[in-house]
Amino acid sequence: MRKRVLFVVLGILVAAQFIQPDRSVPAFDPANDLLLATNAPSDIRQLVIGACYDCHSYQTTYPWYGRLTPLNFIMQDHINEGREVLNFSLWDRYAGGEAAGESGETIQEGEMPPGYYRFMHGHGKLTAAQQQQLITWFNGVSGGEGGPGGESEAEERE
Secondary structure, three states, X not given: OHHHHHHHHHHHHHHHOOOOOOOOOXXXXXXXXXXXXXXXXXXXXXXXXXXXXXXXXXXXXXXXXXXXXXXXXXXXXXXXXXXXXXXXXXXXHOOOOHHXXXXXXXXXXXXXXXXXXXXXXXHHOOOHHHHHHHHHHHHHHHOOOOOOOOOOHHHHHO
16 A cells, blocks of 8 residues: 555656746847846856846746756746846836845845855855945945945935
8 A cells, every 4th residue: 555655656746747837038138137237247247147147037047956846836936036026137127226226235134145045056155245245236236325336325415
């Protein structure tokens, strides 16, 4: 009886591997991508792609285990949620730099990249210096305090 149950469960798991989530990406203009639109330096590009782009762009790189059911559905759900919140591939849709400032804030608060992502992806583990580098850059893109090319809020009020 136990063998029969084991074979049924194993059969279900094998059959489930043929069911994959929808990973299609709509047509988009690559010129509207955050890194191209802001002419980001190469060190920033590397950090943003490594820590953000898998979930917050249409340029997702799936790991080998991203094809295993049920992990593939969980992973795709996280990616879809990330793209709904912020999609760097559609940067032209975010006006006024608020999204950049919020991105810097979520990194500063330790919310991004999330712990499960850092655990599973070595490139998502940012040192304190890398985090600060991204925060400063995002603040600069938003025109916020401390960023390159942006005035601080105190300077703006004067």
